[in-house]
Every structure is written in structure tokens, then in C-alpha cells.
Amino acid sequence: MAQSAKATLLEKEAKAVLLCKFCQKNSKGVLVPGEGSSSAKLVFVGEAPGKNEAITGKPFIGRAGKVLDNLITIAGQKREQVFITSAVKYLPKNYITPKPEDIKHGRKHLFAQLDIIKPQLVVLLGNVAVQTVLGRTLPVAQHHGTMLQENGQTYFISYHPAAPLYNPKLKIIIEKDFKALKKLL
Ligand code: URA
Numbered sequence: 001m002a003q004s005a006k007a008t009l010l011e012k013e014a015k016a017v018l019l020c021k022f023c024q025k026n027s028k029g030v031l032v033p034g035e036g037s038s039s040a041k042l043v044f045v046g047e048a049p050g051k052n053e054a055i056t057g058k059p060f061i062g063r064a065g066k067v068l069d070n071l072i073t074i075a076g077q078k079r080e081q082v083f084i085t086s087a088v089k090y091l092p093k094n095y096i097t098p099k100p101e102d103i104k105h106g107r108k109h110l111f112a113q114l115d116i117i118k119p120q121l122v123v124l125l126g127n128v129a130v131q132t133v134l135g136r137t138l139p140v141a142q143h144h145g146t147m148l149q150e151n152g153q154t155y156f157i158s159y160h161p162a163a164p165l166y167n168p169k170l171k172i173i174i175e176k177d178f179k180a181l182k183k184l185l
Contacts, residue, residue: 006117013113029049042075042077044068067164067174127160140158
């Protein structure tokens with residue numbers, strides 16, 4: 001598909017998220033469809049927007065976003081080259097981890113975006129991204145830093161960028177994952 005057609009479809013999908021009644025009903029703030037290049041080779045999938053994202057509508061701009069920016073650099077990429085989104089496109093009203101119904105709904109929007117971009121690699125950041133995309137739990141603590149192929153798509157598993165903010169010992173571990181990711185690209 002031509003790049004301009006992909007960009008148009010991706011824009012249309014972002015609008016579908018913004019108009020989605022289910023997302024609106026469950027959201028604490030502004031909806032956050034995701035952003036980045038329609039020709040991205042890499043798509044990063046987080047969990048759900050945080051407070052800063054739910055104010056601005058932009059993904060990963062808070063503290064976890066700073067960590068992600070550094071990880072993207074470690075992987076040898078630029079933020080504008082990749083596509084960044086989350087499994088769930090809204091900050092759930094109760095501020096806690098998305099529930100199964102949030103994940104089930106988020107899958108619909110996320111797969112629509114992945115079907116348009118058709119990236120070389122999808123980076124699953126944390127357990128909620130893994131659950132949403134693979135449809136099952138695969139503990140990140142055991143599987144981080146590894147690739148897997150499923151349904152014609154290649155995935156790379158790592159921790160959520162907020163993880164080292166809560167557990168500083170994970171910083172070096174998550175950075176090692178992204179150094180490994182650079183070698184895989
Ligand atoms: N965490 C996420 O998973 N996504 C964001 O956009 C911000 C924080």
C-alpha cells in the first residue's frame with residue numbers, strides 16, 4: 001500500500017478512536033489513539049495512557065515517556081520513525097490497571113492500527129500489552145528480551161517503561177533488552 005494511503009487510513013482509525021462511544025464512556029480524560037510514522041518498522045505498545053497523556057492526547061509524554069524515549073534511542077531509532085500507542089486508548093476511570101473488558105475493546109483498535117502499519121516488529125511493553133495482543137498471559141519477567149512469531153507477526157517482549165521507575169534494578173535489565181533489540185533490527 002502507498003505510504004500516503006497508509007497515513008490516511010491511520011488518521012481515519014485515530015478519528016474512529018476519538019469518536020468511539022465505549023472509549024469515551026470509560027475514559028477519565030482525553031482519548032489517546034497513538035502517534036508516529038505510518039511507515040514505521042517498529043510499533044511500541046504500552047498499557048494505557050497516564051494522567052499527562054489523558055490531558056494532552058499524546059502517548060508516553062510523562063515520566064514513563066522519558067524512559068521510553070531513552071529506550072528508543074538505545075534501540076538506534078528516533079521517536080518520529082516509530083509508532084507509539086497503548087493497548088487501551090483511555091485512562092480508565094478508576095486509574096488502575098485495565099480490566100478484561102478494557103483489554104478486549106482495546107484489542108479492536110490496536111489490531112486495526114497494526115493491520116494498516118504492518119510493522120516489521122511489534123514491541124510489547126509489559127503484561128497488559130502481551131495479554132492484549134497475544135490473548136494470553138506470558139510473564140514478562142520470564143520472557144523479556146525475547147522475540148516470538150505469531151500469526152505472521154514478529155513480537156519483542158520487554159517491561160513497561162514505568163517499571164524501572166518503581167523498581168530501579170530493572171533499569172539496567174530493560175536497557176539490555178533494548179540493546180538486544182537494536183541487534184535484531
Ligand atoms: N503508559 C502507557 O502505557 N501509555 C502511555 O501513553 C503512557 C503511560
